[in-house]
Amino acid sequence: MNAPADIAISVKDLTVGYGDTVILQNVNFQVRRGEVFVILGASGSGKSTLLKAMIGLYPPLSGDVWIEGGNLVAAQGEERLALLRKIGVMYQSGALFGSITVLENVRLPLDEFTDLPDPLKEVAALARLKLVGLGAAADKMPAELSGGMQKRAAIARAMALDPGILFLDEPSAGLDPITSAGIDLLITNLAHHFGFTFVIVSHELPSIYSIADRVVMLGSGAKGIIAEGKPEELRDGAADPRVRRFFNRQPDPGHSVEPS
Amino acid sequence: MTISTQNELETEVEVRPDGQARVVLRGRLNAQTVAGCWIRLEQDLSEAKVQTLQVDVSGLGFCDAAGLSLLLSLNMGRMTPQATVSVLGLKADLEKIFRELALEDDETFHPQPAIQSGSFVGKIGRRVRQMSGDFHEQMVFLGAVIASLPASIFHPKRSRWAETRRVVELAGANAVPIVSLMSLLLGFIIAFESARRLAEFGAQLYVANTIMVVMVRDMGPLMTAILVAGRSGSSFAAEIGTMKVNEELNALQTFGLDPIPFLVVPRILAAVFLTPLLTFYSILMGVIGGVIVMLGLGFALPLILHQLASSVHLNDLGAGFSKSAVFGVIVSAVGCWHGLRTQQGPSAVGLSTTRAVVTSLLLIIVADAFFSAISFLLK
Numbered sequence: 001m002n003a004p005a006d007i008a009i010s011v012k013d014l015t016v017g018y019g020d021t022v023i024l025q026n027v028n029f030q031v032r033r034g035e036v037f038v039i040l041g042a043s044g045s046g047k048s049t050l051l052k053a054m055i056g057l058y059p060p061l062s063g064d065v066w067i068e069g070g071n072l073v074a075a076q077g078e079e080r081l082a083l084l085r086k087i088g089v090m091y092q093s094g095a096l097f098g099s100i101t102v103l104e105n106v107r108l109p110l111d112e113f114t115d116l117p118d119p120l121k122e123v124a125a126l127a128r129l130k131l132v133g134l135g136a137a138a139d140k141m142p143a144e145l146s147g148g149m150q151k152r153a154a155i156a157r158a159m160a161l162d163p164g165i166l167f168l169d170e171p172s173a174g175l176d177p178i179t180s181a182g183i184d185l186l187i188t189n190l191a192h193h194f195g196f197t198f199v200i201v202s203h204e205l206p207s208i209y210s211i212a213d214r215v216v217m218l219g220s221g222a223k224g225i226i227a228e229g230k231p232e233e234l235r236d237g238a239a240d241p242r243v244r245r246f247f248n249r250q251p252d253p254g255h256s257v258e259p260s
Numbered sequence: 261m262t263i264s265t266q267n268e269l270e271t272e273v274e275v276r277p278d279g280q281a282r283v284v285l286r287g288r289l290n291a292q293t294v295a296g297c298w299i300r301l302e303q304d305l306s307e308a309k310v311q312t313l314q315v316d317v318s319g320l321g322f323c324d325a326a327g328l329s330l331l332l333s334l335n336m337g338r339m340t341p342q343a344t345v346s347v348l349g350l351k352a353d354l355e356k357i358f359r360e361l362a363l364e365d366d367e368t369f370h371p372q373p374a375i376q377s378g379s380f381v382g383k384i385g386r387r388v389r390q391m392s393g394d395f396h397e398q399m400v401f402l403g404a405v406i407a408s409l410p411a412s413i414f415h416p417k418r419s420r421w422a423e424t425r426r427v428v429e430l431a432g433a434n435a436v437p438i439v440s441l442m443s444l445l446l447g448f449i450i451a452f453e454s455a456r457r458l459a460e461f462g463a464q465l466y467v468a469n470t471i472m473v474v475m476v477r478d479m480g481p482l483m484t485a486i487l488v489a490g491r492s493g494s495s496f497a498a499e500i501g502t503m504k505v506n507e508e509l510n511a512l513q514t515f516g517l518d519p520i521p522f523l524v525v526p527r528i529l530a531a532v533f534l535t536p537l538l539t540f541y542s543i544l545m546g547v548i549g550g551v552i553v554m555l556g557l558g559f560a561l562p563l564i565l566h567q568l569a570s571s572v573h574l575n576d577l578g579a580g581f582s583k584s585a586v587f588g589v590i591v592s593a594v595g596c597w598h599g600l601r602t603q604q605g606p607s608a609v610g611l612s613t614t615r616a617v618v619t620s621l622l623l624i625i626v627a628d629a630f631f632s633a634i635s636f637l638l639k
Contacts, residue, residue, distance in 0.1 A: 098606035115295050116326075117302070119338050124329035130361045131325065143604045162291040162324045193353050194324055 007066075008033040008165055008197040009054070014063035016046070016053045022061065023049050025223040029216050031165075036191050036198040036211050038231075041218035042246065047201045048092070048169055050218065054199065055089055055167055056080070067165065085113065088158030092169040094150035096142035102153045103129065103138040109160040128156040132186055148179035155186065165197045166190075172204045184210045205247065217243055269293035270319075273304040279311030281340070286319030289327030298330060302339055310340040318349025328354070332361055401520075401597055405528065408521040412529065423526040424533075431492035432534030436541065439487060443475075443542040446483060447549020450474055455557060464557060468567035471550035476572050476580045477635075480543040482628055485587035488535055489620035493595035496527050497616035500599025501609040509600070524596040528589060535588030536581045543580070583631050587624050594620045 009031040016024040023046045031037045041047050052058045054065050056072050065072045070083045096105050107125040110116060116124065129135050132152040134145075142150060151171055158166050171187070172180040184207050190196050202208055208215060208231050215234065219226035219242050227234050227243040235247035245251075272284040283301065287293070305313070315334055317323070323331075335345050335358075350358055412419040454470040500523055503509050509519050547568065554564050598616040602608050 114291070117295070117298050120294070120298050120329060120333055123333040123336070123338070124326055127329040127332055127361055128325055131357070135361075141605070159325060162326050193357055 006033050007031070008068060009199065010064075010066040011054065012064045012066065014050075014053060014065065015061045016049055016058055017061050022223060024053070024218070027063070027224050029225065029228060031197060031199055032214075033197055034191065034195050035213040036187060036200065038200045038202055038208050038212040038215040039218065040201075040203055040208060040215050040246075042203065042220045045218040045220045046223070047203070047218055051167055051169055051199070051201045055087060056084065085161060086163050087165045087167060088161065088163040090151065090154040090158045090166070090168045090171060092173060094142070094147075094154040096150055096153055096157070098142050101139050101141060102134065102145065105142065105153060106157045106160050109157065113161060125156075125160065128160060129153070131159075131190070132156045133182070146179075148175045148183065151175070151183060152186065155183075155190075159190070159194075159196065162194075164195075165199065168198065168200045170201055170203075172202060172207045177206070180204065180207060181210070183207075187211050205249070217246065269297055271297050271300050273301065275304060275308045275310065279309055279343075281305065281308065281310040281313045281343070282316065283313065283334070284316045284319065286321075288322040289317070289320050289330065290322060290324045291326040294326045294330050298333075301334070305339045308340075310343040313340050313343045313345045315345065315347045316349050317347060320349075320351075323350075323354055328358060328361065331358065335362060397601075398597065401600070402593075404518075404520045405524055405593065408518070408525050409528075412521060412525045418521075419529075420522065420526045423523075424530045427492075427527050427530035428534050431488065431495070431530065432538060435487065435491055435538060438491070439484065439538055439542050440545050442483060442487065443480070443545035444549040446479060447471060447475070447546035447551075448553055450479070450546070451550040451553035455553065465559065465563070465567060467550065467554055467557075468559075468564050469571035471547055472568050472571040473576070475543045475546040475550075476576050478580075478628070478632075480546060481539045481580050481584035481587060482624070484535060484539045484542045484584060485591060485624045486621060488531070488538065488588065489591045489595075489617055489624065492531070493591040493620045494613045494617050496592060496595030497599040497602075497612045498609055500524075500596055501602030501612040504600065504602045505604065505609060519600065524593070524600075527596055528592045531588035531592035532585050533588075535591070536584045539581060539584035579631070579635055583628070586627055586631075590623045590627060591620045594623065 007030050011027055011029050014024065014027040015022060016027075027050065039047050039050055049058065053060050054072075056065075060073060064074065067083050068086050070079065070086075072080065072083050075083050096102070097108070100108070103125055106128050107121055110121045110124055114121070126135065126138060129138050132155050134149060134152050134156065137145060137149060137153070142153065145153060155166070155168070155171070158168075168187070171183050175183065187198055187200070188211055191198055198211075200211070212231050214229065215227075215231050216225045217227040217234065218224065219240075226240050227238050231247075234243050238244050238247070268288040268290075270284075270286040272286075273281070274283075275281045283305075285297070289297065313334070315331065317331065320327070331347050331350075333339070335347055337343060337345055347358065450471050451467050455464050455467050458464050458466055458470075500509075500519075503523075512519055512522060551561075551564055551568075555561065595616045598612040598619070602612040
């Protein structure tokens with residue numbers, strides 16, 4: 001596919017599900033290089049499913065995911081590995097390997113996939129930890145870190161191979177506002193200074209306003225995108241009442257806990 | 261002065277005899293070019309006696325985190341340990357990051373773990389202190405179990421019988437196929453081995469006595485207990501250990517529920533009930549295995565049955581079943597104990613499971629030896 005030069009990811013007619021159950025149907029969007037792109041939606045709308053389909057964990061029922069001009073859905077063997085090398089992923093729980101130190105977690109991809117000399121690997125891993133503000137925690141075990149620190153370490157590991165595109169699953173979920181703001185600042189700095197493209201799954205409105213260049217919103221039960229644009233545009237002028245309710249934190253009609 | 265170009269990066273190195281060195285990088289310093297650049301610089305710089313190194317990066321069009329790592333590495337003097345290093349010409353935003361990352365405090369990243377006293381006496385002391393702590397905890401656990409048992413037995417409504425039934429089914433009923441196979445084969449083995457020896461004395465008929473006595477008094481209870489330890493003791497430790505890692509035990513305690521009566525007592529009651537039952541079944545299958553061998557040797561079934569019936573007494577059966585009930589308590593209590601002691605981390609549950617099985621097996625053998633000695637002395 002000859003994608004425009006500034007397109008990092010292109011999702012084409014993507015349908016995801018299992019068996020007869022379709023979770024997302026005919027989803028289409030593009031992510032520009034260097035932008036912070038947020039997939040948002042209510043719980044159960046399929047955000048994480050979409051993310052996992054985009055990184056190749058869930059084979060889609062149909063459709064394609066183009067990453068830097070290569071189709072991840074169709075790619076096999078070495079071609080698939082080369083495409084996976086272009087992305088880094090931070091999972092919601094951090095998913096750090098608990099039996100090795102934080103530094104070794106970040107160094108692991110460098111050991112496995114690069115020919116860098118050992119001293120440089122060491123410095124490269126330390127530099128990434130310093131970039132996320134965890135230099136002093138290099139020799140700690142993951143279990144010794146707080147939730148926010150684990151997410152930072154997971155971001156450092158995700159960018160160990162300088163992949164160009166970083167996928168983050170709920171980076172601010174479960175964090176206090178200050179730690180959450182710190183993660184937001186980190187994302188903005190990494191995008192600005194190193195040109196990373198970010199695809200972020202989130203439903204934290206303050207974070208979305210702070211970091212997102214563009215968002216797509218998935219609707220509960222809609223099996224796809226119900227809105228796309230800048231967060232402020234959607235908040236102020238979305239035609240779909242579900243989008244307005246989401247941005248204005250209003251409950252769905254009929255979902256009331258008040259006695260009738 | 262040497263200049264080399266690889267991919268999109270041009271590297272220029274000049275080393276003067278007075279110890280002044282200059283490196284100029286132009287193009288893209290990224291994950292693809294950084295390894296080649298490092299090797300090139302190492303060739304030119306590591307052998308030279310450099311006192312001052314200037315790294316000019318004003319010609320870099322792009323520098324990613326890997327490239328930044330190379331510059332940091334040079335700045336730390338990894339290639340020129342004696343030299344004063346300066347990195348010049350970084351673009352303003354990268355310069356800011358570079359200064360923040362400058363790893364002058366590299367040593368602080370690798371704090372040396374506190375060296376523990378290596379003396380032999382110190383080691384023994386620590387071990388003894390740990391063992392006495394463990395013993396204290398074991399006594400507290402045992403006390404809590406004993407204190408909880410009467411309430412569970414005499415106030416059945418408070419007991420979690422559904423949980424007990426579930427454990428009996430998982431650890432007992434589901435173990436029947438493996439117990440069948442193991443005991444049948446054990447019967448074969450004992451019968452074949454004893455038949456060979458007894459044939460030398462013309463006493464092959466006593467194969468029936470051997471099987472019966474061995475299965476009832478020792479092999480039935482012992483092998484069943486070993487199987488229950490491997491199959492269910494480990495599962496108790498893993499189940500409770502996972503609950504601890506997931507903070508489910510904390511949740512129980514904040515509800516005001518004590519994990520001992522809630523989790524441990526149902527498992528101990530289940531084990532006390534199911535281990536003798538499985539032992540009985542194991543003895544039956546072992547004897548059937550022996551009978552099959554004896555039939556193959558040409559003995560008549562009524563003769564075999566008569567010989568079997570005359571070989572054991574009620575007190576043999578009592579000894580076998582009481583032994584197996586004690587083994588059941590050992591396996592379940594040890595499994596639950598190690599589950600409750602599970603630490604944090606991905607290997608913690610595995611460690612608890614291993615310890616539960618090893619400790620159970622050891623205690624079963626010790627208890628069996630104790631029973632044999634008591635039985636010998638009482639006769």
